[in-house]
Amino acid sequence: MIMRPAHVTIVVSALFILLAVASIFADLLPFLQNSTAWQALFKPDETRFDQIFFHFSTLPRTVMAFMCGAGLAVAGGAIQTIFRNPLASPTTLGVGAGVELALTIFLVMAPASLAPYQDIFTLTGGMVALGVVYLIASGRSNATLWLILAGMIVNLLLHSATQIFMLFHQQYLDSIFMWGAGDLAQNGWDSTFYLAPRLVLGIIAIFALVRPLDILALGDDTANSLGAPVKWLRLAILTLAVFVTTSIISAVGMIGFIGLAVPATLRFLGFNRSKSLLAMSLLIGGCSLLLIDYVLRQFSGTGGDIFPTGAATALIGAPFVIVILRKARIMPDGNANRQDHPADYSLAPKHMLMAVLFAVLLMGLALSLMVSLNEQSQVIFTPISDLFTLNSTLGDRAQRTLAAIVCGAALAVSGTLIQRVGHNPMASPEITGVSSATALAMIIAMVYFGFEGRTDLMMIGAIGGIIALLVLLGLCRNFTHAPHYLLLNGLAITAILGSVVRIALTHSGTKATMLISWLAGTTYFTRMDEVIAVAFITAVLTLLTLLARRPLELASMGADQAVSLGLGISLFRLAMMMAAAILAAVSTLLVGPLSFVGLMAPHLARIAGFRLAGAHLIGAILIGANVMMVAEWLARNMLYPQQLPTGLIAALIGTAYFLILSARRQ
Amino acid sequence: MFDLKDVGFRTEGKAAKTLLSDISVSFPTQAFSAIVGHNGSGKSTLLKILARKYRQFSGDIHMGEKALTDHSIRDFARKVAYLPQNPTVPPHLSVRELVGFGRYPWRGAFGRYRPVDFEKIDRAMTLTHIENFADRLVASLSGGERQRVWLAMLLAQDAPILLLDEPTSALDVGHQRDILHLVSDLKNTIGLTVIAVLHDIDMVGRFADHILALRHGQTCWQGDARNFMQAGTLQKIYDADIGVIAVPQSNISISYIA
Numbered sequence: 001m002i003m004r005p006a007h008v009t010i011v012v013s014a015l016f017i018l019l020a021v022a023s024i025f026a027d028l029l030p031f032l033q034n035s036t037a038w039q040a041l042f043k044p045d046e047t048r049f050d051q052i053f054f055h056f057s058t059l060p061r062t063v064m065a066f067m068c069g070a071g072l073a074v075a076g077g078a079i080q081t082i083f084r085n086p087l088a089s090p091t092t093l094g095v096g097a098g099v100e101l102a103l104t105i106f107l108v109m110a111p112a113s114l115a116p117y118q119d120i121f122t123l124t125g126g127m128v129a130l131g132v133v134y135l136i137a138s139g140r141s142n143a144t145l146w147l148i149l150a151g152m153i154v155n156l157l158l159h160s161a162t163q164i165f166m167l168f169h170q171q172y173l174d175s176i177f178m179w180g181a182g183d184l185a186q187n188g189w190d191s192t193f194y195l196a197p198r199l200v201l202g203i204i205a206i207f208a209l210v211r212p213l214d215i216l217a218l219g220d221d222t223a224n225s226l227g228a229p230v231k232w233l234r235l236a237i238l239t240l241a242v243f244v245t246t247s248i249i250s251a252v253g254m255i256g257f258i259g260l261a262v263p264a265t266l267r268f269l270g271f272n273r274s275k276s277l278l279a280m281s282l283l284i285g286g287c288s289l290l291l292i293d294y295v296l297r298q299f300s301g302t303g304g305d306i307f308p309t310g311a312a313t314a315l316i317g318a319p320f321v322i323v324i325l326r327k328a329r330i331m332p333d334g335n336a337n338r339q340d341h342p343a344d345y346s347l348a349p350k351h352m353l354m355a356v357l358f359a360v361l362l363m364g365l366a367l368s369l370m371v372s373l374n375e376q377s378q379v380i381f382t383p384i385s386d387l388f389t390l391n392s393t394l395g396d397r398a399q400r401t402l403a404a405i406v407c408g409a410a411l412a413v414s415g416t417l418i419q420r421v422g423h424n425p426m427a428s429p430e431i432t433g434v435s436s437a438t439a440l441a442m443i444i445a446m447v448y449f450g451f452e453g454r455t456d457l458m459m460i461g462a463i464g465g466i467i468a469l470l471v472l473l474g475l476c477r478n479f480t481h482a483p484h485y486l487l488l489n490g491l492a493i494t495a496i497l498g499s500v501v502r503i504a505l506t507h508s509g510t511k512a513t514m515l516i517s518w519l520a521g522t523t524y525f526t527r528m529d530e531v532i533a534v535a536f537i538t539a540v541l542t543l544l545t546l547l548a549r550r551p552l553e554l555a556s557m558g559a560d561q562a563v564s565l566g567l568g569i570s571l572f573r574l575a576m577m578m579a580a581a582i583l584a585a586v587s588t589l590l591v592g593p594l595s596f597v598g599l600m601a602p603h604l605a606r607i608a609g610f611r612l613a614g615a616h617l618i619g620a621i622l623i624g625a626n627v628m629m630v631a632e633w634l635a636r637n638m639l640y641p642q643q644l645p646t647g648l649i650a651a652l653i654g655t656a657y658f659l660i661l662s663a664r665r666q
Numbered sequence: 667m668f669d670l671k672d673v674g675f676r677t678e679g680k681a682a683k684t685l686l687s688d689i690s691v692s693f694p695t696q697a698f699s700a701i702v703g704h705n706g707s708g709k710s711t712l713l714k715i716l717a718r719k720y721r722q723f724s725g726d727i728h729m730g731e732k733a734l735t736d737h738s739i740r741d742f743a744r745k746v747a748y749l750p751q752n753p754t755v756p757p758h759l760s761v762r763e764l765v766g767f768g769r770y771p772w773r774g775a776f777g778r779y780r781p782v783d784f785e786k787i788d789r790a791m792t793l794t795h796i797e798n799f800a801d802r803l804v805a806s807l808s809g810g811e812r813q814r815v816w817l818a819m820l821l822a823q824d825a826p827i828l829l830l831d832e833p834t835s836a837l838d839v840g841h842q843r844d845i846l847h848l849v850s851d852l853k854n855t856i857g858l859t860v861i862a863v864l865h866d867i868d869m870v871g872r873f874a875d876h877i878l879a880l881r882h883g884q885t886c887w888q889g890d891a892r893n894f895m896q897a898g899t900l901q902k903i904y905d906a907d908i909g910v911i912a913v914p915q916s917n918i919s920i921s922y923i924a
Contacts, residue, residue, distance in 0.1 A: 347760050347801055423754075551775045554767055558754035560719055565823070566743030566771035611758045 008269050013280065016287035020066075023294040027058055058297075060186040064195070065293040065309070066286040068184070068248045069258050071199045073285020075241040076259030077266075077278050078206055081217050082234055085147055086267065089260035090126075090245040092491065093151040096256070097158035098129025099249045104162050108169050119198075122250055126242040129154055136658050149426055150658065152491060153596065156430075157655050159498070160648045163516045168642070184252055184293055184309045195251045202244040206278065209237055213274040255310035256495055257317025258285055292316065311499030318492035350609050350619070357622035364626065365405070368633040369397050373640050397636070402535070403526040404632035404646050405625045407587035408597050410538040412624030414583040415598030416605070416617050417545060421555050421576045425606070428599035429465075429584035433493030435593035437468030438585040439519065440497045446515075447504040454530060454589065462585035468493060469581045497593075521592030521647015523632060534586045541579045542621065549614040552576065556613075592647040596654030597624045604657070627653060667827060667859045668693040668716055668734075673725035675711055675883075685711045686883045689725070693876065696857040698850050700870045703880035704904060709863045710751060710831055712880065716861065717748035717829050729827075743771035747825040749816050751832050755805050761815050762800045765791055768822025790821035793848055809836035817845060821852075830862040834869070842866070846873045867908070867921045871895040879903040895919040 030050065031037040039045055044055035076089040083093075090096055102125025106118055114121075136150035186192070206213075212233045215223045223230050248255070262285040263277060271277040293309050372380050386394045415428040422432075429435045441464025445451040451460065501519065518525065545552065551572055554562050562569040584598065601624035602616065610619030631650040638644060668691075675686040686708045693699045701709045715723050718734065727734040729745070737745065747768075756764070768790065769783045791797050794814045799807060804815055813836050820828060828849065834842040850873045852858045864870050870877060870891070877894045879887040886903055893899060900908040900921060907924035 347803070548775055550770070553756075553759075553763075554770060556756045556758075557767070560750055561753055563719075563739060564717065564743060564746075564748045565767060566740040566774075568739050606758070612763070 009271075009276070009280065012269070013283055016284050016291075020287040020290050023291060024062060026294075027054065027062070056188050057186055060189050060192045061184050061293065061297075062290060063192055064186060064252065065184055065290040067192075067195060067199055068252055068255055069262075069289025070282045070286035071203065071244045071248050072255060072259035072289075073262040073281035074203055074206060074278050075244045076285075077263035077274075077281040078213060078237055078241045079259075080263050080267070081213050081274055081277070082237055083147060084217065084219070086264045087148045087260065087491070088151075089257075089263075090241065091254065091256045091495075092148060092155070092260055094129035094133045094154035094158060095126040095242050095245050096249060096254050097155045097162070098125040098127075099123075099246050100254060101125060101158045101162045101165070103250055104165055108165070118250070119246070122246045123239075123243055126246050127239065129158060130238065130242060132655075132659070146426075148491070149431065152431065152494065153651075153655055153658065156494070157648075157651050160519070160521075160645070160651065163519065164645065164648060167516055191251045195247055198247040199244060202240050202247065203282065206237065206240050206244070207275075209233070209240070210274040210278065213237060217274065253310055255289070256314040256499070258289055258313060261317050262288060289313070311503050314495045314499040318495045347611070348609075349615065353608060353610075354615070354618060354622065357619070357626060361405075361622060361626055361629065364629050365401065368401055368629055369394055372397075373637040375640060399528050399531060400523040400526060400636070400646075401629060401632050403523045403531045403590050404628040406531060406535045406538055407591045408601070408624035408626070408628030408650075409542070409621045410534065410583040410587040411598035411628075412601035412605075412620035413538070413542050413545060413617060414580040414587070415624075416602040416620045417552075417576050417580040417583075418598075419602050420552055420613065420616070421573050421580075423556065423558070425603065426599070428596070428602070429580065430593065430596055430598050431490045432469075432472060433490035433497075434465045434468050434472075434581055434584045435588050435598070436490070436494045436497040438462070438465040438581075438588040439593040440464060440493070440500055441467075442589070443501060443504055443515065454527075458586060458589045461589055462582050465581040465585040465588075466578060469577050519592050521650070522635075522643065522645035523591055524643055524645075526590055530590065534590055537586050538583060541583055542617070545576070545579060546614055546617060548572075548576075549612070549617070552613040591628075591650075592645065596651050597627055600624075600654045600657055601627065667695040667729065668861070669728040671726040673712075673715065673723055673727060675708075675715060675720060675723045678722070684883060686715075686723070686880075689880075689885055691878055691885065691888060693859070693861055693878075695859050696853060697875040698853050698860045698862070698873055699876040699878065700862055700864045700874035701878050701880065702864060702867075702870055702903065703886070707880040708883040709880055711883075713748075713829055713831050713861065713863050714750075717746065718742060719748075719750075740771055740774070743823070743825070745825050746827045746829060747820040747823040748829040749820055749831060749833055751835070753816055755812065757803075757805045759804055760801055761796060761804055761807070761818075762787070762791070764804050764815060765796075765818045765822050768819040768824070771823060771825075786824060787822050790818040793821060794818040795844070810838060810841055813837060814841070814845065826857070827859045828861070830860065832863050832865065835865070842869060849873075867895075867900065871919055871921070892917075895921065 025032075028037050028040070031040040031054065036045070036048075036051065040051045040054045041059070044051040046052065072090060079090065079093065080086060080088045082088075099122045102122045103118075106114075106121050110118075110121075133147065133150045133154050136153070137147040212228060215226055215228045216230065216233060216237075218226075220230050223233075245259070263281045266277055266280050266284065271280055289309070292313055296309055296312055370382050370384065372382065374380050382393055384394070386392055411429060414434075418427045418429060418432060418434075419425055438461040442457045442461045445457060445460045451457055501515070504515070551562075551567050554565060554567050555569065555572065555576075557565075559569050562572075601620040604623050605616055605619035608619060608623075610616045628646065628650055631653055632646045635644040635646045635649045638649075670689055670691050670693075673686060673689040674684065677683050677685060689712065701712060703709050711720065714720050715727070716734075721735070729737065765787050766779070766783075769779060769787065773779055773783065788797075791800060794817050796811070796814050796818055799811065804812060807815065813833065817830075817833060820830075830849075833849075834845055837845060846869055849858070849860050849862075853860055862874075864874070871894060872891075874891050874894070877887075877889060877891065878885065879894075879899075881903065887894075887899060889899075895910055897908060897910045900910065908921050909924045910919050910921050912919045
């Protein structure tokens with residue numbers, strides 16, 4: 001890029017404005033031809049359907065698209081500047097998901113008299129989500145990375161919470177889906193008039209704060225020494241950005257990636273000062289969404305097929321973000337992750353701890369099978385003799401508990417392999433998108449190609465997971481550097497998954513309920529033969545990786561060193577990644593893609609002092625199995641007779657774990 | 667041991683740069699060869715080519731009877747031990763465990779370590795004076811200590827050829843001398859072939875048998891230590907005013923900046 005920003009500004013903005021104006025003219029063309037354009041725009045002839053349609057649907061939709069794009073891009077630009085993080089945005093930091101959950105709850109539960117307080121309620125939802133993300137990430141050595149990681153975790157968690165909530169209120173299901181998928185379709189000017197004043201207010205306020213924003217971009221210390229009240233400024237600007245996002249999401253639902261991609265790209269093009277960055281974000285963001293929506297409208301007319309703009313934006317935006325951020329090299333260096341290892345653990349092997357974990361697992365298994373809660377939260381004890389009766393309760397429970405334990409073990413092995421071979425203590429099947437890709441492949445096969453058999457689905461899912469990993473390996477050349485790319489990839493695939501799921505759900509009707517509860521990770525549909533099959537695969541692959549623990553250890557020294565010592569690293573890495581993908585896929589079929597056991601178990605095992613590859617694997621397996629067992633028991637009994645999804649409970653435990661971890665560090 | 671003929675190396679990509687061209691040299695067997703030159707002269711690149719880290723070189727390199735690329739990975743690891751400039755430090759390994767990986771080329775992924783392996787590991791640690799922190803984490807050591815641990819791993823590897831990329835950069839003078847002394851001792855007693863990238867002129871003059879000097883990716887000078895420690899040669903290689911004094915009653919010379 002030799003062009004100076006001044007030229008870039010003119011060229012880029014002219015191009016976008018031209019295109020946007022052209023698209024509006026294309027819509028107006030039929031009216032221009034019979035010179036009723038003026039009429040259609042402002043005073044539609046009520047006997048002419050095309051004029052009415054244009055005035056009350058096309059025109060507000062166009063205005064809406066521009067406003068939403070502009071608002072999200074400005075909010076994204078402000079958030080990125082404040083966190084000094086090119087991957088931050090309303091959707092990646094959990095704000096969107098928080099607002100979504102708050103709004104869903106509000107719409108279903110709140111009495112009509114509370115309607116005026118909807119804004120406050122949703123704003124709180126967004127701020128709380130952002131606060132949690134910030135809490136997890138702050139105080140860590142590489143906050144940039146953790147911020148995005150925490151954002152992903154909170155995002156997934158809130159999404160699944162929203163979905164659970166909808167499970168219990170199925171009568172509202174369809175309309176909430178459409179809204180959640182970011183549907184810009186309008187049938188009047190109501191939403192436009194609802195949104196416009198809020199946006200104008202919020203954006204003007206953000207623009208009024210550009211100078212403080214510039215100072216915040218210098219870093220907290222510098223800003224402090226320049227006399228800026230950092231905390232208050234940050235809170236004020238974030239609140240404004242969240243307010244803008246909240247208003248947009250309330251009006252049209254989730255529209256991902258505009259708020260991430262537009263400001264990030266502009267920064268890459270050389271817009272570094274907040275004022276020009278935000279102004280350009282407003283313009284380009286608005287025009288982009290307008291154009292995307294225009295293109296989508298051309299398809300939606302045929303067959304009445306609905307393809308929500310928000311979901312489509314994520315589909316387009318996710319790969320785009322990967323490309324632009326890779327090119328831009330604005331990622332901070334990946335070396336920082338070393339500091340996350342405390343160098344103070346003792347070298348003694350942890351046989352004792354291993355034995356304790358194993359004993360806990362066995363006792364827990366017995367307890368979780370025999371002890372349960374009834375509707376009044378009273379403890380019920382089922383004697384072991386029940387096992388020999390017909391329709392044994394214990395047998396049913398055993399099936400689900402074993403499924404959870406096996407999946408915990410499989411995910412733990414998968415996570416350990418990815419973390420070790422990828423040199424990345426934060427990687428895991430869930431974070432790198434392998435689980436999501438597995439689920440994605442399965443859903444597409446199920447909804448669009450009519451596959452029903454769970455064995456078929458398992459195979460398809462495994463293939464999906466392996467493809468995702470191979471793409472990942474291709475994108476992150478050698479897989480060694482920059483943990484960011486891993487997260488980026490996971491971010492993109494998860495976003496794509498989210499939008500495909502939404503699109504699929506609006507189509508699938510009857511399967512929707514089952515799909516949702518499976519995505520949230522329920523063991524309810526599990527059958528014993530599947531559990532045995534998955535357990536067998538897990539056992540074989542675990543055994544193989546345990547045998548290969550020496551090269552696995554060697555792989556942690558980096559590719560160069562490993563080759564110098566005679567290990568054909570690329571082949572080995574591929575084999576280990578294949579094993580990880582297969583394990584992630586089979587466990588995804590049983591408990592869904594959501595649980596964070598694959599991230600948490602290896603992490604915990606390492607902190608507990610399981611150092612070398614073999615012990616690390618076994619420790620992670622024991623921890624993963626224990627966590628899933630507890631999660632399964634809670635899911636079964638917490639709201640009995642309602643059955644919660646195990647994966648969601650495991651994810652809750654995982655989030656709690658990271659919150660505690662961050663609290664302890666401060 | 668290594669015979670190079672017209673070796674060149676270009677980086678890939680849009681802004682391709684020629685890093686090495688027309689290098690023809692024979693590194694003698696069972697001798698200590700040093701590669702010297704100014705920063706960015708291509709020393710490390712050349713060493714990495716010899717260690718098979720870069721594969722897209724032009725020209726022709728033979729190691730022993732066979733072409734460099736014809737050795738299998740395991741076979742090459744048994745013959746050549748390579749120490750990069752900044753090796754990745756695994757955060758969770760102890761010193762003894764790391765040195766133990768030197769036996770990997772011989773035992774592979776599944777082979778049991780035998781008493782002879784443990785003897786070699788112990789001997790390597792004794793030679794490099796790291797027994798005292800055998801049970802500490804490598805990550806907790808200082809730069810110089812780590813460098814000795816890596817060297818111990820290379821020695822445990824038991825390869826007849828050592829490729830060392832600035833093996834003494836983080837060491838104090840005493841340990842620099844110890845390490846280079848050790849390496850040249852091993853050369854004399856068990857016939858190692860050593861090729862090292864070195865910066866310290868006096869250490870090169872003191873320990874190296876054969877010296878290759880690079881300048882902007884091309885051979886600038888090669889010869890033995892006696893001819894290397896001449897003011898004229900050094901001025902030509904480093905493009906700086908360097909003088910040399912011969913220490914009376916010894917065959918040692920020292921350089922100084924004029």
